[in-house]
Amino acid sequence: MDIDFIINVLYAMIRTGTPLLIVALGELVCERSGVLNLGQEGMMLVGAVCGFIVAATTGSLFLGVLAAMLAGCLMALLFGLVALGLSATQVATGLALTILGAGLSAFIGESFVGQTVLGFKALPIPLLSEIPLLGPLLFNHDVLVYLSFGLFAGVIWFLRSTRAGLMLKAIGETPESATAVGLPVMRVRYLAVLFGGAMAGLAGGYLSLAYTPLWAEGMTAGRGWIALALVVFASWRAERVMFGAYLFGLASILHLIVQGMGVSISSNLLAMLPYVVTILVLVLLSSDKARVRLYAPMSLGKPFHRTQ
Amino acid sequence: MFKVEKRPVESRLMGYLSPVLAAVLTLVSGALLFLLLGQSPLEGLYTFFVMPLSDLYGLSELGVKAAPILLCAMGLAVCYRAKVWNIGAEGQLLFGALIGSWAALQLLQVEGAWVLPLVLLAGALGGMFWGLIPALLRTHFNTNEILTTIMLNYIALNVLLYGVHGPLKDPDGYNFPESALFSESTLLPTLLDGTRVHIGVLFALLAVAVVWVLLSRTFIGFQIRVLGLDSRAAHYAGYNEKRLVIFVLMLCGGLAGLAGVLEVTGPIGQLVPQVSPGYGYAAIIVAFLGRLHPVGILLASLLMALVYMGGEMVQIELGLPQALTGLFQGMLLLYLLACDFLIHYRIRLGGRATASVAAPVSEGA
């Protein structure tokens, strides 16, 4: 194998891992506040379709990305109103959001199937992209990939070093104590859910505007669910999300590598790989119950009522 | 003006009314949607919800579509009673269809009364196996069954695609990704001439009865309910959680697998890539809408079958996207969850209430 091939594979890995990274960062923040939103897939789909429609009609990729994030936020708001405002089961509400998102996106995107837009192009960073090996690998991407690097650093900083991050972690651990010392549990949870929605929308927009600039029904292909597994994989620690996202990215492009090496295996079997890897990873990381108990936000998914 | 307060005890009445309310809200939203699409709301709703049932064939199709949903939903209801969040009925259905088809294709040349039962059994066992995987992953490796069952849905679909593109492809089929047509002895008998209503409908009704008895009369059903309501009490009482988890997931897998093999041996007659238009996912909604109760689920499955038929009908009659079905499904579940708020809380109009606000909703007045 020559070095160019490896660089190409790793480059594709980053591109493929980027939507996973973005959506998993959003879900991680949401889960650290104690809210389990299983609706990632639905929010991503609606983000993808809205981003594509706006970009296709206005011709502006920037507006498209903005629309994708806004659409994700609106879906998340719907989740928040039902799961937080009306204290419905988070698991069921998240599922409902995914089903609704799948239906809604297919519905509003129907007439856009088959259209294309001119997607985001690689934007080599001057000087940095000249570095041998690392340059073409890291500094020759589209702007959304760079944004994902920034988001990654931002979320780590937020959780580690800010008072708001501390508050978020406290609320996710014991909302009852948080109420007793006067922290705004509901407000923080709503904001965390909305951030998660914006990230899911952005990740969807990345798919329909950069990764494969078109809209197809169900084009997220389970990435929202894989992102949920990624959060478990990362033990709810933001630092570990990037590694996981790129690992999954690698698993999803394995068929390209295999074909590149001239081996012939049914593409249907290879397409299963990301899902099989997800299960294997879950098995590896969940087996130790004590570890999960140590890292998972203690109030995750549990309903919370403001007063008894 | 409005005051939201927690009810001292949950309202049983709202428990029954909430699904009805959710259905009504979905209809109202549907009417608005038709208006938005430039259609007459009444005509739209009529086309969606009434026209499909205007003749005997329509009614029989309702049964054909409701049967697989009902089978999956009965299994899911048992899982959800145990708070085992199985989202994998779709995969279990597909895998059942795949294994059943494999069996049917092995028996193309064989005749006999035992052939069909054998094929059905193979399908049910296939689904059971697919349900056993997440069960063992949970009991032995502590994995979250929501994620594993979802992943197994994608995997099952890909295995099925591999099957119809590869080993199970009809050698005389002009390279279409389909299996050969099943032989007469592996096809389900129909109940009514001129319709597609098959004996699978009877299996579905039998499942309703069995699950009802299981949940209300048997001790294992009681243990399942305790595990779901309060897992710490189940541990305290010494119930074997692992065995219960394996039981509910295999039961659901078996029922979903049966649904799958009934589809390929019934209405379809061969293995195709699109065995299920999302019946396994629709069954999740049906299970919740039916309050996890067999009779409720029976009614809800009919409504869901109608939503599928309505989607096809508006496409044919009004040229609207069939995706309306998915949209209605999502709305239905979300409205249901929202309406369930009224089981635990009530809303009062003005005046002095006798109890204070305990709701996470800000108080007016």
Place this chain on the structure above:
Amino acid sequence: MTTAQPQPRLSLRNISKRFPGVLANDRVCLNLYPGEIHAMLGENGAGKSTLMKMIYGVMKPDEGEIYWQGGAVDIAEPAQARALGIGMVFQHFALFETLTVTENIALSLPAQEARDLKALGRRIREVSERYGMALEPDRLVHSLSIGARQRVEIVRCLIQDIKLLILDEPTSVLTPQEVEGLFKTLNQLAAEGCSILFISHKLNEVRALCHNATILRGGRVTGECKPVEESAHSIARMMVGEDTPLSTTYEKREGGDDFLVVRDLSLKSLDPFGTRLKNINLRVRKGEIVGIAGVAGNGQDELLAALSGERLGENAGQICVPAGRIALLPPLQRRIQGLAFVPEERLGRGAVPDMSLAENGLLTAFGAGLVKKGLVNWGRTRDFAQSIVDDFKVKCSGIDASAKSLSGGNLQKFIIGREIRQKPSLLLAAHPTWGVDIGAAVAIHKALIELRDAGTAILIVSEDIDELFEISDRICAICHGELSPLKAVSDTNIGEVGRWMTGDFDVVQDAGPTQGESHV
């Protein structure tokens, strides 16, 4: 002592608070002066905690006014209460286990004061030293003992300019020695002019510490007194009214042959925040009550889980009953051997909140002929539940009432009744009267004594050392997963058991059968 100053620091006037179906506070009035330690006395459910939460801004009163240093205030949230100089130490600590002491305290301070966590850490050290409360600011809270956690809560209040400190049942989780330390700190604070509201139901402590007392019953003020001038008995009367029997003394028994024998039981906890059991040796005889004292989190849960079978042992001989070695048997098998268990959490473990009493009877009593060939006999199940309700005088709307609709005391009577009805040879009970009103507590104690007299071996784990002295025949303490010596109650005293609770004992080896020593 109290100086009758004209201006109370805090004054409550006709405070009322309703919850669905209950009037938690009914026109409560209270005056509190600078430097005064004031006791708020009452049974569980008398409305003490609700009243305190309103002063601290966690809840809002429906009616009435709160005056702070002469001016009417509307305390909308805890931050506002803290700004006024009000601090609260919660009964169920309001702490975050996965954060450090400093981070915990930072979260309750205004943002500008908590910006520099290092400086805050130094301040925490200063304050804790000044009041004699050892604390390490960088420790994670889950690694702290219960007593240390309480110190975090108190320091959290003291680090701001505090004028009123509210403590909700602060001594129930402490060893007798820790209680002394706490009282010293509180007296020092009062001497500096801080007002203290001390919620308790332990009358001796109130008499030792407090200047004044207000007694609540059913949400109403039913009495005010100077505790030193009253007897514990007269205060108790004000708390429970005239009709309820107060506790009595029970005859001590020697017991018969050993029934439960625990030998060198060592177990690692499955919970990363749990306690490891070390070399536990314990024998419980037929017809006696053995009490295990200890501060929560010292291995009680782990020991009970090992005995009940929720956590299996490592070799079968670690736990024995006359019928055999049971340490490897699951809970169901142990029930067949005659074991019954009353867990600490009555709602959410001992009973399923959303199930009816009939169903909750079936929960553990399925072996009593209620299930035939896998089918539930609902007729018999209902009769069984009805007989518990009748015999143990469980107040409820009927056996179809959900477990969560019962008061703590009545539900506990039902659970204990259910376990006793199965005629156990060994009964394990955790905190049997925790949070239960006095009337129900007396009934529960009597039921346990009757069971003992019928020959059952009974093991009780409790944090309430007074209760253990009242009903146990022999007593020991658990600390850091180790068991102290086991002595007859008549041969020891609260001071010694208190020292055991802090780990001040030599671990005992199994001394062989004890019936030789008994004088029966």
